[in-house]
Every structure is written in structure tokens, then in C-alpha cells.
Amino acid sequence: MKHELTDSLNDLSASMVKEYLLENSDFFIRHPELLLSLRIPHTERGTVSLIEHQQLNLRSRVQQLEEEITSLLSVASRNEDIYRFYNQLFFDLLNTHSLDEINRVLVDSFKSRFRFAKVRLAITDLQGQFEQPELNLILRRRLNEQGYYLGRLPAQEQNPLVAQDNGSVALVCIGDRSQPVALLAIASNDPSHFSPDMDTMMLDQVRQLLAYKIPQLLHG
Structure with a gap:
């Protein structure tokens, strides 16, 4: 009888077994003894029972979730630090009394x-022009519609801006692109630090504050 059952099972395709189990989700509830007899290959432990396999999967999933939570907490902590930094920067800029x-x-x-x-x-002059002619050309060539350039620049353009040949830069136009008040240039030694897909939300606020503050100091 046992051999006949084995032969019958061998005739079943894997897809038929899978389809049957999906349609009869209570199968192992009705036959709990099978849970202990089923053996599943495991890369580290040889073969394990179905229950052991489920436990291993559950532990792996819990570990994965713990790592994801740790990563999220780390990102949240970093975002909080950045928020606090910009918050302090805004207050410090508001309390300035000169361009210096x-x-x-x-x-x-x-x-x-x-x-x-x-x-x-x-800082530009009253006509929105920079003392260095190269800066006027770079801004016309590089700034996007939002008034930013984030990424790498050729050495001949980056050097007049930030006196370095390598790395990456953030260029922030203060005021209207057609007649800027100033240009904020930030350079990193890391070529990948600034990239076009970066979020500029916090820089937007710095930009708006400077666009208000600089003319106020220039013209009283």
C-alpha cells in the first residue's frame, strides 16, 4: 500500500501539489503529523523539518526587520541633526549685520x-554682474531653471569658483537668475557628494533668506 501511494505521488507534478496546497490551506492542520516528517534542504544545517525551516525563515525576517528599523532610526536621527543645523543657521544669518x-x-x-x-x-553689482567675468558665463551655462547646479564641473570652470580642480560643487543662485544678487558656491572633495538628483529643500530656505538679507544690508 505504501509503495502504491509513493508511485501515485510521483505521478503528481510539482504544480499540481502546489495548486492543491493553495486550495487547501488547512491541509497541514488536518494532518499535523506531516509537519515533523517533512524534511527540507538547508545550506548550513543539512536538512531540517518544515517547522524548523519556518522558524529559521521567521528569525531571518525578524533580523531583516530589525536592520531596517535600525537603518530608519539612523536616517531619522541624521535628518533631525540636519534640521537642527539649518534651523541654527537661519537664526545666525538673521542676526548678521554685514556681508562679512x-x-x-x-x-x-x-x-x-x-x-x-x-x-x-x-556678490554681484547693481546690474547683477559679478566682478569675475567667468562667473557670469558659468551661471548662464550651468544653472537649471530652479537656479541650482549640483554635480561635477570641468577644472577650468570649478577653479575660478572655488579654487579647486576636483570634487563636486553646489551652485546656488541668490535672487533671480536673470539678475542675481549673489552666488553661493559650496565645494566638496568627494566627486559624488553633490549630484543633480539631490533634494534642495533646505538650500531653498537658505536661498530665500539670503535673497532677503543681502539687499537689505547693501541698500539699508
């Missing part, structure tokens, strides 16, 4: 928090 103070706050804050290689604030 604004420049000092920007340089000290960004360099100390993110260890950027160079932070520069270049």
Missing part, C-alpha cells in the same frame, strides 16, 4: 558641520 558676517557664518557653519572644502559667497 554673512560670509563668515556660511563658511564656518558649512565647513564645521559637513567638512566642505570651500564655501564662497560672491
